Amino acid sequence: MNEHDKTTHTLNDLIEIARDGQEFYEEAASKIDDADLKALFTRIAGIKAAIVNELGGAVQAAGGKVETSGTAVGSMQQFYGKIRATLGDKAYGYVAELEESEDRLLEAFENAAGDRDIPVAARDIVIRLLPEVRSCHQVMRDRKRAMKHAA
Template sequence: MNQQSRTTGTLNDLIAIARDGQEFYQDASTRIDDVELKSLFTRIAGTKATIIAELGAAVQAVGGDPEDSGTLRGSMQEMYARVRAALGDKEYSYVAELEESEDRLLHAFEDAVKDDSTPAAARSVVTRLMPEVRACHDLMRARKHAMKGAS
């Protein structure tokens, strides 16, 4: 596999996982009643859209086609969250599942940075976007723990 293909593959994997998160946040924002959480979910969906756009631009810069869909795992997690929310605390269920989605994206970014086979072009954009990914992750983790402690 050549450098361009590895760069495209690495970044497209991250795009698909970030797209899962973006779609999940958008969906969750329409299913909950808490105004503050709606606003938070909408804001994070926007952050995911920015991450997807920047990763996509990096894919195009090396001559590739950016991924335009999410993953089966992401779709299944979103469906599970809906079921979980229907059976219990709706807001907490979405926050907990979104935090899991954040874990998945953060680990994928960390793996891309640590992997010696990640091309320099991919590593550069991933490293640049890592603070935003980590901030979203930490925000949702803190929100989940705060909600868990309040119940």
């Protein structure tokens, strides 16, 4: 795989996972009654959209085609989140599944940030976005823990 293909492949993987998160947050915000959670989900969906747009710009700048869909794992996770929310505490069900979605994205970003086989310019974008990814992950992990201990 040449440098261009490696860049496009790596960044498109991140785009797919971030898009999964964006769509899942939007779905959860539309289904949840809690105003604070709705606002949080909407805010994080916006962050995911910004990440997708920035990574997409980098793919285009590298001469690649931007991925326009999410992943099968993301679709299954969103489906499982809906079932979990329907069968139990809706708010906790969504928070728990969204936190797992954050785990996937954080792991993918950390792997890409440490991948010395992708060009420096692409890795620099990943590293620049990583604090925002970590922040979203931390917010959802803390929210999940707080809800679990409150139950």
